[in-house]
Amino acid sequence: MTALVxxxxxxxxxxxRPFVTADVGLIVDAGQDPLIPLITTVVTHGDEADGQAFIRRQYQRAATGEGWSxxxxxxxxxxxxGQIGLRRRDIRHGRASVGYWVGPAYRRCGYAGRALRLLTSWAGTLEEVSRLELYVEPxxxxxxxxxxxxxxxxxGLLRRWEKIAGGLPTSTSRHSxxxxRLRHEEFLVFRSSGLRQSR
Incomplete structure (x- = not known):
């Protein structure tokens, strides 16, 4: 696959934005959460080295064309x-999947919804994507x-959809x-309403 920017x-x-070294503290804190390490590559009770490894994995996703983190x-x-990503797992069918998490100290501030709205608007400029899917614990x-x-x-509910952290299959809700179809120029018009893209 072609590398992504x-x-x-x-x-x-x-x-x-892309992750930077200063974000390691957030990743280490996320590793203390009971759910985030089960459904992401954040290491449970990880240290600074684990946080740096997580950041490298996010860059690798773009380098291999897997998606944007x-x-x-x-x-x-x-x-x-927090973190939000767009994966091109089923891109040949026009589908991409979204995943996100917010650090425990920043919840109930609307960050997840705002990040999802911003990412979704931007995804509308990608010619290859016509449908976004996300999977949420019920x-x-x-x-x-x-x-x-x-x-x-x-x-709907996908029963026994996937195993989490090697455990039993768990059910999940699928949202889409x-x-x-937005042209890149149309997305940039949103600048006047607070949406901006930098390269």
Whole structure:
């Protein structure tokens, strides 16, 4: 696959950008969360070296063409508060999947919903993507509310969908959003409403 460029996107008081070394603390903190390490490559109770390895894996996703991984950062402070990514797993069918998490100290501030809306708007400029999908644990109210706030619709419960951390198969809810075809120039028009893209 062709290597991808991870852009910098801004809007709604947040910035989506590539991870940097200063974000290691957030990743280490995320490793203390009971769920994040089970559904991501964040190491449970990891240290600084594990955080650096996580950052390298995010860059590798773009280098191999697997997808884009962004740090979600607060526009005012510059501090990273979470992660959001777009994977091209089923791109030959026009589908891409979205995953996101917010660090425990930054929850209930609307970061997930804002990041998802910004990423979804940008994904509309990608010719190869016509549908976005995301998968949420049925009990994870914060995540499915973020999905709904970004216009995703719940399609149903996938029973015994996947094994998490080598355990038993667990069920998950699938949400999706069909994307309007936006030209890059149309996306840039959103600058006046607070959405900006930097290269």
């Amino acid at each position: 991870v852009p910098v996107l801004e809007g709604e008081g947040i910035r989506l 962004f740090a979600v950062s607060d526009l005012d402070t510059g501090s990273a508060v 009990w994870n109210e914060g995540s499915w509310r973020a999905a709904e706030s970004a216009g995703y619709q719940r399609e 959003r069909a994307l309007p």
